Amino acid sequence: MSAREEILARITGALADSPVARPVPRGYLRASDTSTARLIELLTDRLADYKAHVDVVASAGVPGILAGLLAGAESYVVPSGLPDDWFAHPALEADGAPRRLRDDVSCPLSVAELDRASAVITASAVSVAESGTIMLDGSPAQGRRVISLVPDHHVCLVPASSIVHILPEAVARLDGTRAMTWISGPSATSDIELERVEGVHGPRRLDVIIITDK
Amino acid sequence: MSKVFIGMPPLPAFGSGNLNLTEPFPRAAARELGNQQLRSNLRHATHTIRDKRLKVVAELPDWEELRDAGSAIKESVMADLPALLERFEANFTARGGKVHWARDAAEANAIITELVRATGAQEVVKVKSMATQEIGLNEHLETEGIAAFETDLAELIVQLGHDKPSHILVPAIHKNRTQVRDIFLAEMPGVDPDLTNDPAMLAGAARSYLRSKFLTARVAISGANFGIADSGTLAVVESEGNGRMCLTLPETLITVMGIEKLLPTFADLEVFMALLPRSSTGERMNPYTSLWTGVTAGDGPQDVHLVLLDNGRSAALADEMGRSALHCIRCSACMNVCPVYERTGGHAYGSTYPGPIGAILSPLMTGIEAEENNSLPYASSLCGACFDACPVKINIPEILVHLRGKDVDSRRGRMKPPSQMDLLMKGAQWAFSSGTHLGLLEKGLPLGRLAAGRSKKIKHLPGLAARWTDSRDIPAPPPASFRDWWAKEHVPEAPITQQGGEA
Amino acid sequence: MRIALFATCIVDAMYPQTAQATVRILERLGHEIIFPAGQACCGQMHINSGYLDEAKPVVENHARAFGADDYDVAVAPSGSCVASVKHQHPMIARRYGDAGLEERTTAIGARTYELSQLLTDVLGITDAAAQLGSHYPHQVTYHSSCHGMRLLKLEDRQLDLLRSVGGIEVTELPEADQCCGFGGTFALKNAEVSSAMLADKVRNIESTGAGLCAGGDASCLLHIGGGLSRSGSPATTLHLARILASTMQDPAPAPESLRSGARA
Secondary structure, eight states, X not given: OOHHHHHHHHHHHHTTTOXXXXXXXXXXXXXXXXXXXXXXXXXXXXXXXXXXXXXXXXXGGHHHHHHHHTTTOSEEEEETTSOGXXXXXXXXXXXXXOEEEEEBTTBOOOHHHHHHOSEEEEOOSEEETTXXXXXEOOOTTTOOGGGGTSSSEEEEEEEGGGEESSHHHHHHHSOTTSOEEEEOSSOEEOTTTTOOEEOSSSOSEEEEEEETTO | OOOOOOSSOOOOOOOOSSOOOSSOHHHHHHHHHTOHHHHHHHXXXXXXXXHHHHHHHHTOTTHHXXXXXXXXXXXXXXXXXXXXXXXXXXXHHHTTOEEEEESSHHHHHHHHHHXXXXXXXXXXXXXXXXXXXXXXXXXHHHHTTOEEEEOSXXXXXXXXXXXXXXXXXXXXXXXXXXXHHHHHHHHSTTOOTTOOSOHHHHHHHHHHHHHHHHHHOSEEEEOOSEXXXXXXXXXXXXXXXXXXXXXXXXXXXXXXXXXTOEESOGGGHHHHHXXXXXXXXXXXXXXXXXXXXXXXXXXXXXXXXXXXXXXXXXXXXXOTTTGGGGGOOXXXXXXXXXXXXHHXXXXXXXXXXXXXXXXXXXXXXXXXXXXXXXXXXXXXXXXXXXXXXXXXXXXXXHHHHHHHHHHHHHHHHTTOOOOHHHHHHHHHHHHHTOHHHHHHHHTTHHHHHXXXXXXXXXXXXXXXXXXXXXXOOEEOOOSSOHXXXXXXXXXXXXXXXXXXXXX | OEEEXXXXXXXXXXXXXXHHHHHHHHHHTTOEEEOOTTOOOOOHHHHHTTOHHHHHHHHHXXXXXXXXXXXXXXXXXXXXXXXXXXXXXXXXXXXXXXXXXXXXXXXXXXXXXXXXXXXXXXXXXXXXXHXXXXXXXXXXXXXXXXXXXXXXXXXXXXXXXXXXSBTOEEEOOTTTTSOOSOTTTHHHHTHHHHHHHHHHHHHHHHHHTOSEEXXXXXXXXXXXXXXXXXXXXXXXXXXXXXXXXXXXXXXXXXXXHHTTSOOO
């Protein structure tokens, strides 16, 4: 008998009493009608609690914010699907501006190139205000999972319309089969005396730009 | 489709690996109790996380409803496990993953070794995983000439310190910051000799040490927090980013998951990702959660494996009273609130699974008849704090009592000479199964009064009872029992006139 | 109301004054108390130690003793024993496939109350000084025993009653919700861990400066009192029932006079 057959047989035998599970009571909150303004406020608060930096701006202000966040950077990674409009700022276009490195599944940057990049800028799929969680699902404006991991500074764009209040609302918007990363603040550890320390292996700096009119 | 098995169902197959005590719990516990540094570290850490957990749990108005849902979802997983496993396998395989089944620790280790060999790699990076601890994977790989590098900070502390994990979530909970610094200074290649005991600096040292490993590793080994049957998705919950490094950078990813870790649908994550981080680290959400379904083209490992592990889980499932122990999502809330764990730490429990959940899970997986583990169900005062804290409402005290019953019955079957405890229980059965018997016995109370003497305290008793009087007095018994007083002296008291006009 | 008293074995044999106090409180409220003579023990020690075969006759005895319909409710001055009657007795009956016993134990469990539960939920007592004449002019602290707190969900019932006693000063016990380490045979089987838990409880009680630790479970108080006594602490223990029964005319002993006498 193969291991598969034997394990399935063991389990079937273990359930010889034919247990019947009760229906799952779903009395927990699954939807919320919180206003966008409140969602922005809550998400900002939660992210700040995780020691992430948050800017809240209209889309016209994004290039200026990006220019500020990337000041001093040598280079930054951008997934191929992220529109160039966000970088329409003199400080990001002039000679001597940080180099913009495009990453694409068909033409990926090497791990060494990612490691040398100062920062990465990505979009996001959906965010949960209540827990301060930003979900990336690998669509073209978000890119491969590694690009938001290896550079030490992650700038993440969050349209206000993609913010939900609670986790069930976010899960309903996601396709479970996509490779996903849920991010709640910068990398952290609580392994020494249960004291939270921000910054271990993932990006030690997380900046979030909430775009109010998107 | 599952096959229909004709004839006798297979006997429960108990697990092997790091699931056993090597000495009885009371002896191990007494030794650990003597370590003052350990006790102060544990107290600090468990109280810190307890407070954090209470704070974030209180934020959710629907916490009890989430627990109810979590408990019921896990119950449905157990009831439907064969079909869910097959569904998971079909979905994971359809998306390019490969599924392997392992009856026990040895088989899992052999499968993994072969998979690593096939890549030609001599070393692997690892994400913290209870399942691989349980099967003793690192030790096995070492004998096969493959070096395994733990990348979680706490696991790294334990590995560099040639130590064993003592907690599910924070394996180095028994070490304080100064001890961690000393381990790093002594054991971490290339460490900054000016390292201080500042946790941020210690985390920084781990980052530099592991960076090149992550960027060059070809094979990673992980556990999984959840497997979603309907989509074939695996989930790993972590904080540091070491998990993401392992799950996305190498070419080959091998995940080891117990067969009980399934959830039926992707939507069920909305319950478990609310329950787990809050119960575990006391955070609203852990910094990183990674989800993958087989292979994702152009993103992450392209050679993806899953080892489904039984190793005693089917035996635990066969115990109708005990099977809900398999609902455990390894959050560790039970150990953080347990007064026994707080004083002994995890090593006293022997197994990979310490604390209250370990005291039921380990004997369920190895069989209570295993001499090594029959002291574990007694490692509790049955105070019930674990049940209150459990996010999936595992009634740990009830299962402890159930396992004690199985232990007593199994020793009865072995016809050993009765222990002092057996005799005490037999005597008490006689006394407590009749008011007349107890009344007769109570006629002897004046004798006890005599024994107590003028101090009106009994300070020493013989035999088993000496374990009581080693640290506690017993007051002199009364001259007569209540029963006697009632029969001879009770005169009903007149009712008082109530004031205030309340009921 | 006709109330059947379940004294519990430990109170019957070691702390008769606690049962007497329970009787006095309820009689003072105008209720008739009966004491079913066949009663002995709830069987919790056997059950929690795994001796289920031995527990069965103990459970059957309780079902016999409290099986008659000659009372409205039963009361016990112990959260732990009441929890056993409510939860463990039907469990034992189920284990041995005894449907008749399961039905009887379930019915008995449904009308068995822990003292503070009966006083608060059934008899509407919210002010012990006004409604019971309770008076105890001493500084006390309070330990909430695990089974009352977690299995019966007594919440603040005992503490609220205690606070409403005339003249009393209740000082909060640090880490009050932590187990004292008794746990029945746990205290014997894991004596070292149990003693370590007890030592912390003793230290916390001493830190309050109160001369007395009150509680609702005689077994926990026996354990805590034993630890206080052994450590030479000036503090002692007393059951909540005795404090509630204490009046100006008929006071319960002051903490200092309890030190070498029977505790709880």
